[in-house]
Amino acid sequence: LRLDAPRREEEMATESEALLPTLPTAGVEPGTDGSTGRGSRTTRLLLASLGLAAILAGLALTRTTDTLASEGTLLDTGVDGASSPVLFLALVDDYTLAMKTRAAADFLPWEHVAAAHQRTTMTASCDGCPATDLAFHWEVDSVEVPPASPATAEAIWTTTGKHSVVVTALAGSSVVASESFVVMVKYVRREVRSLTEEDRNRFLEALHVVYTTATEDGSVLYGSRYKGIEYFVRKHLYGAASKECDHWHDGSGIMTHHMAFTLELEQSLQAVDPTVAMVYWDYSTDDAAYCAGSEAPNCWEDSVVHQSPLFSDDWFGAASPATPDYGLVQGRWADALVMQDAAAYSKLTNPYGLLRSPWNTNPTPKFTRHSRVLGGRYEPMVGCKTWSSCFQESTLAGLNNCLNGGTHGPIHILLGGQWGTPMNHSLLTDPDSPFQSVSGPHLLLAKHLWRFGFLRCPESCSADSGSDSCRCSCPASLREGLTAYEILAEKTPVMKTLAAVTQGAITFDDDSQRYRLASASSPEVEHRVWEDLFAALCDPGHAGEMYTSAAPYDPVFWVLHPAAERVMQWRRLVSDLSVRDLDMTWGYDHRGDASDLGMVCDWDNDQDMPTCSAGTCP
Ligand SMILES: [Cu+2]
CATH class of the missing domain: 2.60.40.10 (Immunoglobulins)
Structure with missing residues (x-):
């Protein structure tokens, strides 16, 4: 660090x-x-x-x-x-x-x-x-x-x-x-709602300056500690959208990276306006107020999106803008744009040269939000119940995990959303489909296929090419005769997650040492379903910034992580005061989360495909 x-x-x-x-x-x-x-x-x-x-x-x-x-x-x-x-x-x-x-x-x-x-x-x-x-x-x-x-x-x-x-x-x-x-x-640092209107405005105004003034111009105006948003997005992309593994989210670095990153932004804000401090968003308050503390799966879209003051125009703007490209067009952030022609600035861009995840082939220069994931509503709101489960952790390694996937990951997915895949949606979103629960982690699994080299995205797309011609895909030439089953179960760890999230639809048969489709009437049917599932994972479509490695482009990003930091420090204090012990041994409990690949892919060989092996992302 x-x-x-x-x-x-x-x-x-x-x-x-x-x-x-x-x-x-x-x-x-x-x-x-x-x-x-x-x-x-x-x-x-x-x-x-x-x-x-x-x-x-x-x-x-x-x-x-x-x-x-x-x-x-x-x-x-x-x-x-x-x-x-x-x-x-x-x-x-x-x-x-x-x-x-x-x-x-x-x-x-x-x-x-x-x-x-x-x-x-x-x-x-x-x-x-x-x-x-x-x-x-x-x-x-x-x-x-x-x-x-x-x-x-x-x-x-x-x-x-x-x-x-x-x-x-x-x-x-x-x-x-x-x-x-x-x-x-x-x-x-205070909760966003507890600030006086004047203090909240000062914070949001300083943040808006960071989103609309490039580092080069801002450092002249505000001094060397000023950094514009493109600096932060590039840094997060290099950590999270690296092809070998996700350096920022797949291990114990999750908390240290995001704490230091948030501090760096706070110092940039203070270069603009020394009176402001970072602000945090305690979203369990929204769960209590708008979901009756139920962590209900539909509450985000039905209530929080409409009722939370966070998403008013002069705070953070609409959580699910009803625009054709799901970009924000009104309120304080209407003029905050994703950097265009970014190739000279960042080695990672999308095919349109926008500073966003390489696999997010979205051509709009606005940052986007969608309240649904592939048409469905799967992630429940995070409330006090889930935070409390983190508080019960007795080791720092367990706490590091809980503050990652359990408490903060769902908010990234809820706010960002995912859409625009041309695939057969019904396989994943049909209420009767046994694979309905794959929608939520779909994007994470597609990213695994990308890291393993099976999913490829265009290097560049011209501005006038429609989004149908600018998509990621799994080229048949790279499969070299491999079946979908072999790719999902043997070449990558994707099937393990599929089995875990579908809860019984896919089982592992100890005798044959193979995954089985519980409902398959014949090997042919099973084969077809594996191919369909593979095809469904071979296009990430478009995702709102918060659900991507360009997440800092969404201003809500910054108020999310201090909430986790606060709970961690609170838990450490409770241990210091001998109220409840916390084993402070540095580490991370890998618990099979969909985002946690547990493997590192080496692309520095002369092959078309990387060499991936079990390991901790450095
Ligand atoms: Cu995060």
């Missing part, structure tokens, strides 16, 4: 100074003073990697306001320590007030925590001070701050890291107590 090349300490400090203006002052947004930015970049990296921001935002704490204050460090006021009055400081902002939480919870190592760029009210109280004529004097990072009321003052910290607040209690003109407090300032 490497975010960028190691750099000298001075360079890092300079960069953080440029990006993170320092000098917090009460109630006033400070200018770019740049005096003490050192260390804040490191702090932010650490913060995000630990996921503490998400925890700050997400954990339900029930501290009440009477426990908000805490004691500071006594300064020498010349008063005898034994009878000295004691000062307390409490910090709240609009978010912590609304959540009825204290900014620092018991499991954080800092007594006082404030959110970066939030107007924070500091309240002083004194135990043992005279009750009459009491006033407080405030200093934030050595700068005097006027009081907002007799016992309060305000601050807006614009740099992360440690800051100082000195509170002095005065009775008339004499000092009765003075104490110094350390305040730790952090970016806080």
